[in-house]
Amino acid sequence: MRKAAVFVGGFILAGAAYGGLDAAAPSPDAVQKVVDTRIAHYKEIGKAAKSIHDEIGQAEPDLTAIQSNARQIEALARQIPSWFPKGTGQQPGVKTGALPAIWEQIPTFKQRAAGLAGAAHEIAAAAASGNVDATKAAAGNLGGACKACHDSFREKK
């Protein structure tokens, strides 16, 4: 229920932001909900990435599990641009590591998200082919795809 409410809130907010209703700027609480939702999505990506790396470390990696996790990352990565409606960056009362650069360089940001989707796609394809070495090699690029975006668009911890 809560998740659904957050989703609806997010869409309303997104609509408001795209509609240019600057006069009725969303409250920090509403923005924070959008931020929290996207953080939850990133955690799903992180969990799937960890599962892939845990499997890769095994003597006999479970390629089916790797494939499904990679597909999940790919699907989530394609949504990434939609998690960042205008007006959900850093501002008073909102805790987020999303740098203003995201909205200043939207094409680059989208390209990096696509890079992650592509990297995940490669892993899924390699795992589907049953080739362990190719899967390992493809998984090795996943971290770089995450980092490529984080280095430019996420606040350093």
Next chain:
Amino acid sequence: MSTDGASGRRSIALWDLPLRLVHWSLVVLLASLWWTWRAGRIELHEQLGYLTLGVLLFRVYWGLFGSATARFSYFVKGPRVIAAYLRGGLPPQAGHNPLGALSVLLLFGLMIAEVGLGLFAQDIDGIEAGPLARFVSYDAANAARDWHALLFNVILGVVALHVLAILFYLIVKRDNLVSPMLSGRKVFDDAVEAPKMAPLSRALIGIALAAFLSWWVARGLRL
């Protein structure tokens, strides 16, 4: 080794070479672990962490089989003995005093916990991870990272306390504790019994054991 009567003083071997190497290597490791983390050199940080694990494992071995002043059974005492020591009712013994033993245990306990947490920790993206992170959930590995960061500051605090205590001994009690930790020797009254030193060959067994265990952990408990 000359003695002149009951009130004589002589220099005796206090801290053996393995113990001193453990001590000073931990000083260097603590600083370099901090630096490699700050500089984002995570792979080097991990390698140094495994080295630290080996040093700590060796210290545990040496606490069981090493020279007297390194052994837990020699310097770790219960509350009654600590109270007697504080009242000044204990004959002097070379090495850690019963109160100082608590800070030794605290510092080593914290360092063991810190290395242990690092083994389970992962970076925020679930990509760079300690070799044991695969045994725990994503959230647990994140928690391990946060605790790993927090505990480091606690260790810094205890190290500061450790250095302050040494300065207190140096300035107020006129007792230099640093040179014995460098040279291994210290001048004591004849009444103080010379602690029994272990042969260095026994340290080699401990080094081999610690190195193997650390290597095994670094490989994620895979042979």
